[in-house]
Amino acid sequence: MDRKKERPMPDRLPQEAGEAGDSLLAVHGGNPVRRTPWPTYDKGAVFIHPEDEEAALRAIRSHLYFRYDHRAQHETECGRLEEDLRRYFGSRHALAVSSGTAAIALAIMAARIPPGSLVACPGFTFAATPSAILLAGCRPFLVEVDEDLHLDLADLRRRWTPEIKAIVVVHMRGFASDMESLTRFAAEMGVPVFEDAVPALGAELNGRKLGTFGLAGAFSTQSDKSLNCGEGGFLITDDSVLFARAVVLSGAYEGRFRRHFPDGDPPIDTDLDLPLLSFRMDEIRAALLRAELERLPIRLKCFRSNHAYVAAALADLPGIAIRRPVAPGACLGEAFIFRVPGGDAKWFAHALCREGIDARNLGSDEDANVRAFWNWRFLFGGAEVSSIKALLPGTARYLAEAVDVPLSSGLSTEDCDQLIRAVRKVAAAMGADRRPAPAAGTTAPAGRRR
Ligand SMILES: Cc1ncc(COP(=O)(O)O)c(C=O)c1O
Missing domain, CATH: 3.40.640.10 (Type I PLP-dependent aspartate aminotransferase-like (Major domain))
Known part of the structure; x- marks a missing residue:
């Protein structure tokens, strides 16, 4: 889909569905926000004309x-x-x-x-x-x-x-x-x-x-x-x-x-x-x-507007910390990443998946994600994962807290709204449940506002 215009910012946050009557998480037997597969990264046909x-x-x-x-x-x-x-x-x-x-x-x-x-x-x-x-x-x-x-x-x-x-x-x-x-x-x-x-x-x-x-x-x-x-x-x-x-x-x-x-x-x-x-x-x-290079600007505009739309709608959501660019607009927009500081990001990503959104906890110990340094065994011989993680403790912690959602350039406004609703729904349930991270001594979600 070619959208030549920037997506308008939401004037009404699409949070209502997921509240009245529909707040029971799919992971707990409720209705998922979305029933069709989340459009993942563009593996082929999406942008080939x-x-x-x-x-x-x-x-x-x-x-x-x-x-x-x-x-x-x-x-x-x-x-x-x-x-x-x-x-x-x-x-x-x-x-x-x-x-x-x-x-x-x-x-x-x-x-x-x-x-x-x-x-x-x-x-x-x-x-x-x-x-x-x-x-x-x-x-x-x-x-x-x-x-x-x-x-x-x-x-x-x-x-x-x-x-x-x-x-x-x-x-x-x-x-x-x-x-x-x-x-x-x-x-x-x-x-x-x-x-x-x-x-x-x-x-x-x-x-x-x-x-x-x-x-x-x-x-x-x-x-x-x-x-x-x-x-x-x-x-x-x-x-x-x-x-x-x-x-x-x-x-x-x-x-x-x-x-x-x-x-x-x-x-x-x-x-x-x-x-x-x-x-x-x-x-x-x-x-x-x-x-493809001739149409790249159109695709980039889609990435940017998808990301800006979702990030603006969730900017004030307590319990999550959206990944910040180092300068305004300094990101492609092909991924929506947030941390769940002090919360259980693995559970959050799992709950999102059950809502119909393709989400991944970057530092999950159940998922051999090759973006996490402790899975680069080829660098560390037979070392234990715990001792590899200890080499970069900050990175290990932030990845454990991080949830990654792919934002295909072909997402529609409805897709973006469903993502926003699903994140709000899971965050609200997490707040109610107060699901702490598995690690001991963690605090309740920080609710960072930016
Ligand atoms: C950060 C980064 N560097 C390098 C590569 C390697 O690119 P290629 O698969 O074309 O070798 C990838 C692939 O996704 C990547 O994500």
């Missing part, structure tokens, strides 16, 4: 699937996509690749971060971030997140060691990190910042696109992302040497990297110094992405 199909078919019918064939860069789908991305982000360079993970690893490797170095990243991110650091031959150094689930700079500063040679910041679930403070700190320490902007394609911080603050920005075009071609990604940067090295590493062999510098000499002489990792994008995906 006939013009996108045509673009992909055009590439298929051309029978030219490899980006580095006889054609010049500006005649290929990949080359054109990179030109469109450069224009969209206002960056000097763009490189289409095979995944977001590849884009992060390429940025680290192309920047010559010495193998074996520590690379800092937040303890709340998709497992792909520390995996990309490993792929680049480095070691992840996990950093706490704050109560709004942003990288906690105070923790990074406190535990800083000269072995840390780079920072990968993550705009997790589309929420910008505080790039001004972080880039200032990184400059002080003399290390580069790379942005894992995978979940935030198109989101801005103070009018500037995420991914353009660091030395390089990495994005994914896998199915859940703002641009969706099933698998894929890209890298943007203003650094020409980093870019040239990334092009070679991604698999541009036998001088093909020169095609990426049509207007002048490339800043490196040879490609023989670098391994070839075959992280290239193909022509069919690039054609699909170029078509």
Whole structure:
């Protein structure tokens, strides 16, 4: 669904249903707020239009699937996509690749971060971030997140060691990190910042696109992302040497990297110094992405208005603390996240699911969510979960309190109203029940008002 206009803010909060007669939770045998499945992230059909199909078919019918064939860069789908991305982000360079993970690893490797170095990243991110650091031959150094689930700079500063040679910041679930403070700190320490902007394609911080603050920005075009071609990604940067090295590493062999510098000499002489990792994008995906990029602003508007509408309607709800952006509007809007401080977030998410809303407690111990650092066993050998959690106690606590609801760009006003009603209904029941968190010594829900 294309909604070209911002969704109007609710003049009447949709809280009445869920009060009179209907307050019995579905989890206790009452009527659910919603009976049809919650539209989850856009796994496919939601935002693919006939013009996108045509673009992909055009590439298929051309029978030219490899980006580095006889054609010049500006005649290929990949080359054109990179030109469109450069224009969209206002960056000097763009490189289409095979995944977001590849884009992060390429940025680290192309920047010559010495193998074996520590690379800092937040303890709340998709497992792909520390995996990309490993792929680049480095070691992840996990950093706490704050109560709004942003990288906690105070923790990074406190535990800083000269072995840390780079920072990968993550705009997790589309929420910008505080790039001004972080880039200032990184400059002080003399290390580069790379942005894992995978979940935030198109989101801005103070009018500037995420991914353009660091030395390089990495994005994914896998199915859940703002641009969706099933698998894929890209890298943007203003650094020409980093870019040239990334092009070679991604698999541009036998001088093909020169095609990426049509207007002048490339800043490196040879490609023989670098391994070839075959992280290239193909022509069919690039054609699909170029078509989608044209309609991206419409999709971004839907995300933003869904999130603003739901957040405004629930802003004053006692018992929950809605995740706050670091600046007004500094989030994509593809997820509605709130904490239940002192309450039982696992129960809250379960009760929401029974009301017909797809909700997940991010730090549930019954759910091997790969966004929670204690589930990254590949980093910790055979260590006990409790001792892994003790490494980042703040992050472990905030994730345990957090509930995550996907906000598809295709949500209707009715969908949003049902989400609002369901959250109000569960919060009201929690208030009545006073369901404390399982951990001992917790207080009643704080009822933070903002
Ligand atoms: C924060 C983050 N970083 C990196 C990735 C990896 O992207 P890809 O699946 O394209 O490798 C993801 C995937 O969802 C992600 O959420």
